C-alpha cells in the first residue's frame with residue numbers, strides 16, 4: 042500500500058461530529074492533500090471479464106489467470122502486481138468451483154491481508170480496519186438479513202483457509218464494506234466498475250459544500266519514471282484555499298438535489314443528519330424550485346401541476362431508458378420541456394433533470410443540434426448551482442462541449458471544452474486520462490476554430506469530408522447509473 046501526504050493531516054475529535062481530518066498546512070486549489078492505494082479492492086460481479094482486476098481499466102482483450110480462470114488482467118505487469126492479493130483468492134475460487142459475490146471477495150481480501158500483516162493497520166494509515174465504523178446497529182431488518190447471508194457464504198469460501206476469525210469480527214468487516222466501500226470507475230470515469238476500501242479516506246467527513254474532492258485514478262503503465270504513478274489510487278484534492286487547521290471535507294452525494302432529499306439520502310445511506318451550512322440555510326433550494334419570472338407569475342396550482350407531470354414523466358423516462366427505447370425517451374423529454382418552458386425557471390431541478398437526460402440521449406442518437414441546445418441550457422443552470430470547482434459540473438460541461446463540437450457549433454464547443462479543462466485540472470489533475478483527453482480536444486477544437494474564423498466555407502467542406510470518411514465517434518450508450526455517489530452501497 043502506498044500513501045503520500047499523510048503528514049499534512051491529523052485526526053481530531055469534535056463533539057457531535059466524531060472523528061475527522063484537518064490540515065496541518067495551507068493548501069490551494071488543485072493541490073493533492075494525500076493519495077492512497079486501496080487496502081483491498083475487487084471488480085463488480087458483472088464485469089469480471091471486462092475490467093482488469095489490478096488497475097480496473099476496461100479493456101477489449103484481457104488475459105485470464107490460468108489457475109482459477111476467474112481473474113483477468115491487462116498484461117503480465119498487472120498480473121504480477123496482483124499475485125500477492127490474488128494468491129489466496131486463486132486457490133479459494135478453485136476449491137469452491139466458482140467465485141462468490143463481490144462483497145465476499147472483498148471481505149476475504151481484507152482478511153487475507155490482515156492475516157498476512159498480522160494487523161489491520163497498514164503502513165502509512167492513520168486508522169486500522171478494526172477501528173473503522175460499521176454502523177451495524179443502524180441496520181434495518183433487510184440489511185441484517187443480507188449481512189447474515191454474506192457471513193454464511195463467506196464461511197463456505199474461507200473454510201480451512203487458515204486463521205479463524207470470530208463471527209463478530211466477520212460481521213464488522215461486512216459492516217465496514219457496506220458503509221465505507223468506495224466506488225471505483227474505469228479510466229474514462231464513465232462507468233462504475235468495482236469497490237475498494239481506502240482507510241484514510243474514511244476519516245474525511247461529509248459536507249454538502251466541501252473544500253475537497255476525491256478522485257480515482259487508474260494509474261498509468263507508461264509512467265515508469267515514478268513507480269507511484271503506475272498504481273491505481275485515490276487522491277484527495279483541494280477545491281480552493283484551505284488554511285492550516287481547517288477541517289477537510291468531501292461530499293458523499295451529488296449536490297444537485299433539494300436539501301430535504303440530500304438529507305434523506307445521507308441519513309438512509311450513511312446514518313447521520315447533515316448539519317452543514319448549505320443544509321441549515323437551504324441555500325440553493327430557492328434556485329432548484331424557482332418558477333418562471335413574468336407578469337403575471339404562473340399560478341401556484343399550475344406550478345404544482347407541471348411539477349407533478351415532470352415527476353411522472355421522469356418515471357416513464359427511466360423505464361424507457363432502461364429498456365433501451367431511446368426514441369421514446371426523446372418524445373417524453375420534448376413533451377415535458379414544452380410543458381415546463383412557460384412555468385419553470387431554468388435552474389429548476391425538474392427542468393435540469395429532463396435537459397440532462399434529453400441531451401445525453403439525443404447525442405447518443407446523433408441528433409447533435411437539438412442535443413447541443415439542451416446541453417447549453419443545462420450547463421447554464423448548473424453553473425448557477427454547483428461549486429465552480431465541482432467534478433460533476435466539469436464532466437457535464439465537457440459532455441456539452443463535445444456535443445457542440447459534433448453539432449458543428451465550434452465556437453461554443455471550444456469555449457466549453459476550455460472551461461471543462463480548467464475545472465478538471467483542479468478536480469482530476471493534469472495526469473488523469475480524462476484531463477489528457479480534454480487537453481487533446483482543446484487543441485483540436487482550437488485549430489478548427491481558427492480555420493472556421495479564417496474561412497467558414499472551407500471549414501464546413503473539411504468537416505463534411507471528415508464526417509463522410511469515418512463514422513462520427515458515437516457517444517457512450519446512456520445508462521441508468523447512480524451518479525455522484527462516492528461510496529458504493531449494495532442494494
Ligand SMILES: [Zn+2]
Nearest residue numbers: 093096115119
Ligand atoms: Zn491492468
Ligand SMILES: [Zn+2]
Nearest residue numbers: 106108109131
Ligand atoms: Zn487465479
Ligand SMILES: [Zn+2]
Nearest residue numbers: 249315317320
Ligand atoms: Zn449538508
